[in-house]
Amino acid sequence: MKKNSMIKNSSFSLISTKKIIQMNNIWTSYDSKIFVLKGINLSIDRGTNYAIVGQSGSGKSTLLKLMNGMMLSSKGTIKIDYVMPDMNDKKFKKMMHTIGYIPQSLGLIKNITVLENILIGALPRLSKIQSFFKRFPEHEIQEAKRILKLVALSGKENRKVYMLSGGEKRRVAIARALMQKPTILLADEIVSELDHVTAHEIMDLIADAQKRMNLTAIMVHHDLQIALEYADRVAVIKEGKKILEIGVEGETIVDFQTGDMSAEEIMEMYSDDSQK
Amino acid sequence: MTPKNNILIGIIVALLVVASYNVDANPIEFIDGLPNLAIVVEEMLHVEPKYIPTAIWAMFETIQMAFIGTIVGFAISLPLSMLAARNLNSKYVYAPIRALLAAIRTFPSILWAILFVIMVGLGPFAGVLAIIMYTIGFVTKLQYEAIETIDSDPMDAVNSIGVSKWQLIRYVVIPESASHLLSQLLYMFDYNIRQTSILGLVGAGGIGFYIINYIKFFEYGKAAVFMLVVLVTVLIIDWVSVKIRDKYIIKSQHGMEVTTK
Ligand SMILES: Nc1ncnc2c1ncn2[C@@H]1O[C@H](COP(=O)(O)OP(=O)(O)OP(=O)(O)O)[C@@H](O)[C@H]1O
Ligand SMILES: [Mg+2]
Numbered sequence: 001m002k003k004n005s006m007i008k009n010s011s012f013s014l015i016s017t018k019k020i021i022q023m024n025n026i027w028t029s030y031d032s033k034i035f036v037l038k039g040i041n042l043s044i045d046r047g048t049n050y051a052i053v054g055q056s057g058s059g060k061s062t063l064l065k066l067m068n069g070m071m072l073s074s075k076g077t078i079k080i081d082y083v084m085p086d087m088n089d090k091k092f093k094k095m096m097h098t099i100g101y102i103p104q105s106l107g108l109i110k111n112i113t114v115l116e117n118i119l120i121g122a123l124p125r126l127s128k129i130q131s132f133f134k135r136f137p138e139h140e141i142q143e144a145k146r147i148l149k150l151v152a153l154s155g156k157e158n159r160k161v162y163m164l165s166g167g168e169k170r171r172v173a174i175a176r177a178l179m180q181k182p183t184i185l186l187a188d189e190i191v192s193e194l195d196h197v198t199a200h201e202i203m204d205l206i207a208d209a210q211k212r213m214n215l216t217a218i219m220v221h222h223d224l225q226i227a228l229e230y231a232d233r234v235a236v237i238k239e240g241k242k243i244l245e246i247g248v249e250g251e252t253i254v255d256f257q258t259g260d261m262s263a264e265e266i267m268e269m270y271s272d273d274s275q276k
Numbered sequence: 277m278t279p280k281n282n283i284l285i286g287i288i289v290a291l292l293v294v295a296s297y298n299v300d301a302n303p304i305e306f307i308d309g310l311p312n313l314a315i316v317v318e319e320m321l322h323v324e325p326k327y328i329p330t331a332i333w334a335m336f337e338t339i340q341m342a343f344i345g346t347i348v349g350f351a352i353s354l355p356l357s358m359l360a361a362r363n364l365n366s367k368y369v370y371a372p373i374r375a376l377l378a379a380i381r382t383f384p385s386i387l388w389a390i391l392f393v394i395m396v397g398l399g400p401f402a403g404v405l406a407i408i409m410y411t412i413g414f415v416t417k418l419q420y421e422a423i424e425t426i427d428s429d430p431m432d433a434v435n436s437i438g439v440s441k442w443q444l445i446r447y448v449v450i451p452e453s454a455s456h457l458l459s460q461l462l463y464m465f466d467y468n469i470r471q472t473s474i475l476g477l478v479g480a481g482g483i484g485f486y487i488i489n490y491i492k493f494f495e496y497g498k499a500a501v502f503m504l505v506v507l508v509t510v511l512i513i514d515w516v517s518v519k520i521r522d523k524y525i526i527k528s529q530h531g532m533e534v535t536t537k
Binding site: 068070093094095099102103106107108109111112120121123124126128132180 | 430439440442
């Protein structure tokens, strides 16, 4: 990993506070009857890798949608660098380009090329005229190509997205998010459907980009193993509640909520939860 | 068969009989009229080939009218459909636009043609205006329906980057619905050629003007030449648009199919 690029990009964060995201007692629902999240508290340190795991339907995707302002909570407060995420709010709208969001379905545009998809990440930096005529400045195209290389997709820039493999599509989605020059990366189950080797390739890539760009990554995972492997902290969600917050320190798993616990105990706990 | 179904069928049959009586639909008259048809057909067989160049020229005018009408109508429809799509606008924007479009659609093209003949006088221009209005009413509806079926995932993902609405339309909505829009454009052109062929009936230009006049003076042989040219043209256009559809549209839709699991 190249340290020099890290220094260049991290100068900003030196003056900001340590906590980048804070959620206090968050309750939310889709149809105002059943609460999907029930009193979530969490705080995420700048520059760390934070993972969220839990069973299907436990509310993981909902949690990410609250962080990028696509959804609003019914109760509680969320602050991202002191701003309440709400995509209809002018102040937050201006900072949305600093949050890269990769939805569970990736949200790529299938019948345009890889390069065109990646360049979409630069749209907030374009003038009205440039974006109307699809005239991307040369330095943006160079930046896109640089990122293309970073995600190991060089040579595929003119492929239509529908022709790519699942792993390649995920790389395009990551590249589009990185093109935003984000400070936060939200990724929803980006490696869940991949085989072991490809999943690790993708996770390594994100870890690398994270160090280069001083990103805070918040990633939803299906698999606790991979979450523990890459994340500084892992929040375990069950039925809309955070039941655990754990991390790996050295060889042991540490429970940040109730004190130390053995790896076996936690693994057992988790596997009980995820039994269908 | 439930008793309820029997009652329903009974009602439909009764309505059919009453309606037929009201509109003087008499099958015996139809059968009595068959020999007349034979006479017309027989007259039509006396085609007069020297009218073919005139007929082709008139058809060419018709195609040009349909072409201008379709392209201009389509160009006006596109921004209107962006405003009428529910997934892009609030109720206060799309509801009035939809009401306006519904009002435009209540007129068939021949009524628009009469209206424009009164406004701008006899001739092809009135016909072109009629086709534009009809295309706007019809194509905008097709377009906003296509836009509303766009997958919401790419829209949400791109929206969360913090792009403007114009950027969203330019970079997601149009590419994602392009194949539908192109197929609608072809369909509308095809349909407008048929429509324009009859606008001459009210003096709004095109080949229909000749057909109606020859029929009025019982010159079926001459009318037949013009009708034959319409028939051949429509068949050719039909064939060409099927080819275009196969080559460009089906292919790109296949691509989309592969990606949506
Ligand atoms: N658009 C929606 N409308 C209504 N209910 C929804 C909607 N989206 C999600 N839900 C409900 O909210 C709950 C949490 O959903 P969410 O998508 O956050 O779960 P998840 O943990 O991401 O699950 P998965 O692992 O399957 O992706 C589920 O019970 C789901 O049925
Ligand atoms: Mg989910």
